[in-house]
Amino acid sequence: MWQRFSLYDLRVIGHYLGVLVLFSTLALLVPLITAVVCGEWQPAKNYLVTIGIALIVGSALRFLRIEPGRLNRQQALAVTGFAWIVLAFVASIPLYLSGHFASYLDALFDGVSGITTTGASIIQDLDHLSYADNMWRFMMHLLGGFGLIVVALSFGLFGKRAGASLYSSEGRSEHVVPNVVQTTQFIAKIGMAFIIVATGICSAICLFIGMEPLRAVLQSLWLSISGFATGGFAPMSQSVMYYHSFPLELVLMLLMLCGSINFVLHSEIWKGHIAVFFRDLEIRTMVLWLAVMTCVFAASLSASLNFSDLPAMLRRGVFMVISAFSTTGFQNITTNQLTGALSSGAFLVVAILMAVGGSGGSTSGGVKFSRVGIIMKSIIATIKEALAPDSARVVVSYNHVGRRMISPEVVKEAMTVFTLYAVTYVIGSLVGIAHGYEATQAIFESVAMASNGGVSSGLASPGMPASLEVFYIVQMWAGRLEFVTLLALIVEVIVSFKPRRRILPFGKEGAR
Template sequence: MNFRIVRFFLSRLLLVEAGLMLLPIIIGLLYREPFSNISSFLAAIFIIVLVGVLLNVKKPDIKTLHTKEGMIIVALTWIGWTCFGALPFVISGEIPFYIDAVFEMASGFTTTGASILREVESLSHSILFWRSFSHLIGGMGVLVFALAIFPTGASETVHLMRAEVPGPKFGKLVSRLKQTAMILYVIYFAMTFITIILLILGGMNVFDAVCHSFGIAGTGGFSTRNASIGYYNSPYIEWVVGIMMMLFGVNFNLFYMILLGQVISVWRDEELRVYLGVIFSATAVIVISNSLNGIYENLGENIRHTFFSVSSIITTTGFLTVDFSRWSLTAITIFAMLMIIGGMAGSTGGGLKVARFTVAGKSMFNEFRLMQNPRRVVVTKFNDKPLTEDQVTRVRNYVLAYIFCAIIIYFLVSLDTHDMQTTVSATLITFNNIGAGFATAGSSAPFTDYSIFSKIVLTFSMIAGRLEIYPIILLFSPSTYLNKS
């Protein structure tokens, strides 16, 4: 393990976070907030810069970065950004307890959107902005952002992006990874800007439109309103948010292909067709269920709220217009399945990812075919291309790791005094980075009442889910530091 190279990258990435904290200071000045609010960010910047400088006192002689160091850097960066990003909350006194502030910040950067706050409308504009801005940066990855602006070598870029970018890798966007990061961020920010304009046209004030667009882009769920999107009681806003959430759950590679004029290839993308199929099928079934159970008399209202909720859950955004925990058991069961499936690989969404869900399903079906005829030759295909056994095995292993970690998280949180449904919901919505769920963990109440131990567990659950498990496991594995090979 090259500790100096780890400290070197961690130092530079912390300085990026310090620079980003200048934006909420500008917001605070625009809204003429008390100096105590501004000083909370200034103090945090001073602490972060000091730590960043101290980490880089001894510069590495060799800046060669390997996969192991790359994963450790990713894990430590997300933990570091979370711990230091929470400082303004505590220093300003708006979230007085540090563990609560860390939970809130982890929820922001991982784009989970789960909150310990019962009252968000009383927060200052600078804190609300920083809280929502964390979704925008965390959505595409803090390291992808840094790689787009830092002069980093090709090999270092490869290892860092592989460790952070979520989803299975069955293809490439462009050959130059730095160029990839730039292209993705241009598309990302352009779509965010379009969302802001559409929300303003719907009557939302500029500040709320910006903050909610950050949440939509990062598929996070932080709102500036206690009632989330439901506060506005606007069908137009609900349709805009619902559609944009669905779009941000799409693989950003496909948007680039559209810009290149490869529309037919995009439509033929298997993961996209499965993703859209799941959304519209789930919406149709829940609409029928709601109608049969008399939840909505107006069909248009039923379709609008159902589509919004399905889009919010499968993309792991977590915005709400209604309390869907009051819907039928059929609807809640479908939502639980959508939480696990998640968005497309290469999107800002969380969960297992549609690509893994598709490949795992095909692999299981092929096993049944082999049981019927052991002599049959079966090949698992994705986008009409055969996958290697190694690729299929990686998907299977990740699914097993996902299940194993989810069970551990559930067990640890179950030591708290909450009922089974609440504990399951807390596990699903943090590990899948959703934010909204059934029972008291999601739509009915925030995470205020959880114990300190549970909040720490759920904080790591959010980070592990966002980084897709392996970097966190590697970070806490003793062999990582003992093995010199």
């Protein structure tokens, strides 16, 4: 039964939100230090102001409740749901102060896009953005890609009692090790290892193509963060096209693939359980799905004059397939080519790839392979039951870090989230069409926002209608929370505002 939030609940929620806001000041120190080292004094002032605001807001919320305690499920859902919005408002302050956004709403759009690792951006004159502001854009990807709660828990915030509730409320149910804090630390270590190695390789490539050392290292770091976090922000307005480097694109493709794989499966590889990895339902679903969609995409591309030759098809086509399915959003073709040069079939394939997304428990968005695989298994079970004798008992199992049985509860959860994503894609498409845009572009953009895919057809741009911009912000937020947390939060807020029913003394009912 739903229970309304009490004053005590609100104080607890505010307390934990305050801790997260205070924790965000550590991330803000990174662009501040970058600004000081690079002699960018105006951005340095902007980050000092933002840190000051975060300290004031965080401290005010933090002292709503001082004594520690275990969060119940309702409180944890509220903390997680509100954290993504509260921190997005804080993150958008230095973006707006940079002077590269037409309004604060535009800066908030990029702040939400960065935190949710969507990667869609409406920044102006990106090529001349300061090093500090660029650093902050990718720090948002780092926080959001690993998960705000995961990052906070990896630093030992909240403790074990509250940590377990918060970890589950962020849509994570699997543990690399039994201890939640150690699990989050393992996730952080694996992610940073990939990013550091990729940064070294990309730096060598950028130096080889003629970049100066500092710029080469910084841009390599940013691309590596964005690639593994499946974020999609790029330091240059032309995205990956700017570098004209196939080796760089190859490294980023491998990084996006690694980022879209469940961290639990990374741990199985780390332990040497290679067979477990390749038997996993998610991996098998991913291989089959990518094989089919790549063939369809290649067939569609072959009909286009711009991509009719095999090298161009392989280089641009495969990169876009991996970027779309991992919901990263890197582009090695222009937006005009995406909407004009690609055939309608190839355009639709990119949207479908973003809609499904990568593995559960990874940094990617979308419906996730785990749910698609379970739904396919449930269809197989239904067919087997229809064909089996009445006396037979049909059991369908799947592998995911051990052998598991398909149960009605697992299928129901998968179908619920799948349906919520589909409904959100449709509603977003209708909103785009209502604003006067073409149906195909409206559908594509809605999928890109709700799946946190980030590949844009051009609708998300400076000057778009404010109502559409707000709706896209809500879509990015809802998609990152995977709807269940969001819907539970909305219901509890509504219940809290519902007036309490007065209980009259016995015998007074008939007098009304």
